Structure formats: C-alpha cells, structure tokens
Amino acid sequence: MVTDCGNCPLRDRDTFKGLKDRELDAMRGFKTGEMKIEPGTILLMQGARSPQLFTVLDGLAVRQKTLQNGRRQVTNFVLPGDFLGLQAAVMDEMQHSVEATTKMTLCVFKRSDLWRLFKVQPSLAYDLTWLAAIEEHFLGEALAVIGQLPALQRVAWGLARFYHRAEMTGLVEAGHCPFPFRQQDLADALGLSLVHTNKTLQKLRADRLIGLEDGTLRLLDRDRIAALVEADIVLPEGGRPLL
Amino acid sequence: MVTDCGNCPLRDRDTFKGLKDRELDAMRGFKTGEMKIEPGTILLMQGARSPQLFTVLDGLAVRQKTLQNGRRQVTNFVLPGDFLGLQAAVMDEMQHSVEATTKMTLCVFKRSDLWRLFKVQPSLAYDLTWLAAIEEHFLGEALAVIGQLPALQRVAWGLARFYHRAEMTGLVEAGHCPFPFRQQDLADALGLSLVHTNKTLQKLRADRLIGLEDGTLRLLDRDRIAALVEADIVLPEGGRPLL
C-alpha cells in the first residue's frame, strides 16, 4: 500500500512547503514506490553506485564515512524529509554510507529520472538545489564546531541540533524526542572517543542541561544551552521543500 | 574590459565541461560584469544578504566561519572555477564569509536571475546542483579527516588536497603551485593551533614529503603522501561544470 503524494503525512506539517497541482502531478510521476527497511540496513553504500534516490518518510538513520584505517565519521543524522542519494546521482559513486538506525519507510525515485525533473519541473529542481545547499550549510557548521570547540560544547551542540531538527519534523512531544542512537554514534559524529563522550554527557546531566535516558532526549534549559553553544544553530526558515 | 564567456580562459582547460551554443548565449545573458578585488577584501560576509553571485576567474580566497567566541574555521580554500554565494541565494543569509587572499578577478551574476536560470536553462541549473553536491562532498571529507585523524595526517591531507585541486585548475607548473595562505589559515582549516601546525609542517619537510617555502607548495613524494593520508582524496572526474 503506497502513500499518494497528495496525502503525504510529512507535507501536512507547515514546516514543509506546499506544492502546486502541477508540481504534485509531477511528483506522482517521479515516485516509483515505497520501501520499508529494518534497523542496521545499509541503504546506500560508500563507493557504490545507486540506481535509486530516496526521501525519508519515517525513521532515523546516520550518514557515515569510513576511513581506510577503520575509523568512521558520522557526518549527520538523517531525519524524515531528508533526501538521500543526490551525491551518487551527480558524482559517480556515493562517498558516504547511509545506515538505518530504526525501521524506516522511504519514498523511492529513479536516478535516471533526475535529469527529466530538471527539464520539466524547474521548481522542483530548484527545491533540490535548496536541499543540497542546506546540507552544505549543516556540514560547514559541524566542521566549525568540531574544529574549534571543546568536548562539552560539542556534545551540547550535537544533541541540541538534533533536537531542533526533530522539532521541525514533528518528532517532539511533551518536551522530549526519540534519540535511538548509541553513544558511539554520537562520539563518531563529534570526533570524540566513546569514553570521553560518556563522561561529558554525565556533566551535562549533572548540570541539568540535557536529559538523555532510554533513548529519549530532553533539553532541560534551552537558554543555558544556547549560551554554552556559541556556534549559532541556524535552521532553515519556513517553507522547506520536500521531494 | 570584460571577458566574453566564449573566450573564458578557464573554459579552455579540459578539466571543465564545454557548453553548447545555446548555453553559451544564456551564460552571456546572466553575466552582468566583472570585478577585481584586492587581497583582504571580504567578498561575502557571514550574516549578510548578497545580491550578487560570483564565479572565480582568477585568484585565491578562503571560505571561513567565525564563531561567537572569536575562533574561526576555514571551511575551504577557494580556487578559480569555484562558484560563490549560492548559500545566500537559497537560504536568506550567508552562513560563512569569503575573504580574498590574493588579487582576484570575478565573474558577477545577479542573485535575482537564479530562478530564471532554472526555468530557461535546465542544463545550467543541473550544473549548479552538481557544484553544490561537490562542495558537500568536500565538506564531508574534511569533517572525517578533522574528526578522525591526528595532526600529521591532517596537515598532509590539507596540503595534498589543495595541490590536487590546483592541478586541475592549471595552477601547477614544473611540479609546484602557489600557496599564498598563512600557516594560521592552514591551522584554522585543520582545527589545529598555529604552533602545532608549524611543528607538524617541519616534520613533513624533514621527511621530504612536502615542500612549502616562499608561498610555493610541492608534493615531494606522492606515493608516501597517499599512504600516509588514509582518507581517499576523491576529486570529481572529467567534465566539471563551470558557470
């Protein structure tokens, strides 16, 4: 049973931009199906070509890059609404992997249709570029935080940014959101060791800044977190596109 | 005196993709002029809107992000052929600055024309998305190196990557290329202190891996550098677009 783009549950959220009828028809034409995958599935593999592109409808994942020495960098957490695989479409191969952390539901597109989208629906093509530019912005922010800030601020930033993104996606209820990732994932995202990430997390808990228990994340004092994390967490404003 | 897009000196290099006549005409229509700036000029300012977009015709610069605590992260070095300002066009404000390191010559476009480009020249719009995806790839690679590798490998990676990019742009002659940046710039790019960057550089010189004197960079032993830098330096293959 496939969701019709007109009833897309994500589209309802006012975070996302609406579509004109013409655009909606085009979307229906590009969507080739839906896909459900289990936790641990490698959706896209570093070094591989992928004939498919995805939009996340539900579930969480990590983007990660594995180096030749075996160490890995988590470059971002993946939330509903994210578009996956553009890199493989435009460069030849994926330069990072995407691994599902929870069960996921994905909207599937064909890579070979991408060029057609640019030709017949420039507004959707523009949206796609928008998403690429946002991703670029996220990575730039992460680079600055990891390059310049000490552990306490890195951890606070990492969790606060995830929370804010979750909030925009409708994952926050009653002041908390799911955080199904392991501390090892967080550590690899922040360029810290597991042990030190854990100890830093304890400090944030002891200071009553952040709550993280049983896969549930809470920001206990957003003002003090904002003061601690000097890097502005800039999120895209209203009308984020969705493909 | 303005260079005609048909005689663009960059376009001649086979690194860059050729244009069909129609595309060339469109490019001429979008180009609003040329601009020359002096070293130290802030071309784009973090937090500001910019009505203009640029393609670098000549000269070098740095993209950088300044944090509230005053520390700065250099997110990339800017070479001829790079496109600047897409972020401001798509988000509302620039989230990083671009500062000229040398004299520069720039091709100038109007931000407000961007949408028209998507509508009338989908092939150029596709190229633009291509450039955004490449920039995203660069940042992901940088994140992995800075997050996971120690100083020696970071410095080697940073210099090797610049050299390879310079090579593609035609800046390499007789086995060396210009490197007009200060060690402080390199340090800020790699998330290291100035002092430690300098000491690490000395090691690379002593090991006869890399030469860096008087603003001139040489890779003295590419095989051993590749072995040291375990992160693959992946560069886009033939037919890179240019706007």
Place this chain on the structure above:
DNA sequence: CGTCATGTTGAAGTACGTCAATGGGGGTGG
C-alpha cells in the same frame, strides 16, 4: 544461564594547546 551489546567509571599516557621569546623580511619615515 551464558553471551552479547551498551553504558559507566577509574587510572595512566600522550598529543595537543597555550604561553612566551626570538628572528627575519618588507614597509615607512626620519
């Protein structure tokens, strides 16, 4: 009841940062 994955905590080592001083070029002004 064992095994495995994850979280937690302590102790010891080290790669890095900060502080501080020196030296060399390139300007500018006397």
Place this chain on the structure above:
DNA sequence: CCACCCCCATTGACGTACTTCAACATGACG
C-alpha cells in the same frame, strides 16, 4: 642609509583535555 615597526615563521617549556586500556554493571536474547 638606518631606525622602527609590523606581520609572520619558528622554537622551547609547560600544562591539560583528550585518548586508550581495562574492569564492571545492566538488560536483552536465546
């Protein structure tokens, strides 16, 4: 021509924020 200054590269000494190693606790699962 020299005196002065500023920017940048260099080098040594010292402190510390982090890593690694290791042990133990807990819950899930077969």
